[in-house]
Amino acid sequence: GDSVTQTEGLVTLTKGLPVMLNCTYQTTYSPFLFWYVQHLNEAPKLLLKSSTDNKRTEHQGFYATLHKSSSSFHLQKSSVQLSDSALYFCALRESNYNVLYFGSGTKLTVEP
Amino acid sequence: EAAVTQSPRNKVAVTGGKVTLSCNQTNNHNNMYWYRQDTGHGLRLIHYSYGAGSTEKGDIPDGYKASRPSQENFSLILELATPSQTSVYFCASGDAKGAEQYFGPGTRLTVL
Numbered sequence: 001g002d003s004v005t006q007t008e009g010l011v012t013l014t015k016g017l018p019v020m021l022n023c024t025y026q027t028t029y030s031p032f033l034f035w036y037v038q039h040l041n042e043a044p045k046l047l048l049k050s051s052t053d054n055k056r057t058e059h060q061g062f063y064a065t066l067h068k069s070s071s072s073f074h075l076q077k078s079s080v081q082l083s084d085s086a087l088y089f090c091a092l093r094e095s096n097y098n099v100l101y102f103g104s105g106t107k108l109t110v111e112p
Numbered sequence: 113e114a115a116v117t118q119s120p121r122n123k124v125a126v127t128g129g130k131v132t133l134s135c136n137q138t139n140n141h142n143n144m145y146w147y148r149q150d151t152g153h154g155l156r157l158i159h160y161s162y163g164a165g166s167t168e169k170g171d172i173p174d175g176y177k178a179s180r181p182s183q184e185n186f187s188l189i190l191e192l193a194t195p196s197q198t199s200v201y202f203c204a205s206g207d208a209k210g211a212e213q214y215f216g217p218g219t220r221l222t223v224l
Contacts, residue, residue, distance in 0.1 A: 043215035098143050098210050102155040
């Protein structure tokens with residue numbers, strides 16, 4: 001069945017450094033991928049989404065490219081800030097268009 | 113104005129007791145969802161609904177019931193609460209296109 005894998009549970013970086021959070025997926029249907037961000041004690045919010053192969057999508061300094069050839073949708077930012085500290089979830093829209101499968105999440109901590 | 117609200121925000125229940133978590137949305141979305149969030153598991157789908165009167169089982173429905181009496185309201189019911197159901201519960205709404213889900217603030221449930 002459909003699934004999403006996030007390999008890093010915890011990532012700690014110093015402010016100003018680049019970051020890449022990994023997301024791979026498995027589906028037999030046309031994929032639609034999402035990144036959600038959840039700050040401490042808040043609700044998850046949509047950060048990025050894409051269903052277009054090899055096209056970079058950007059929002060709030062973060063960017064990701066869906067690569068169907070490698071079933072990946074990695075989240076990147078060139079220079080992290082303290083405010084980027086949060087939990088990041090990758091999600092795959094299921095074939096019936098109404099259900100999302102979420103990865104286990106990556107906690108990003110940015111230190112001064 | 114918050115588009116997805118949940119009540120209560122915090123709840124302490126006793127084992128074997130009945131718990132009802134309520135969700136209201138003003139997005140006029142057809143689809144609504146209940147998730148639980150536990151460390152290391154990300155967001156797991158419990159039940160979802162396509163509209164008033166419909167409920168569907170998600171990935172982990174055992175021990176939970178759902179009710180969708182109207183477009184705006186979606187409840188999660190624990191008939192016999194157990195300590196394993198201690199978690200943070202999120203409600204979300206989404207349109208029929210499935211392009212994005214909007215989350216409520218969450219309910220922290222502790223079953224003693």
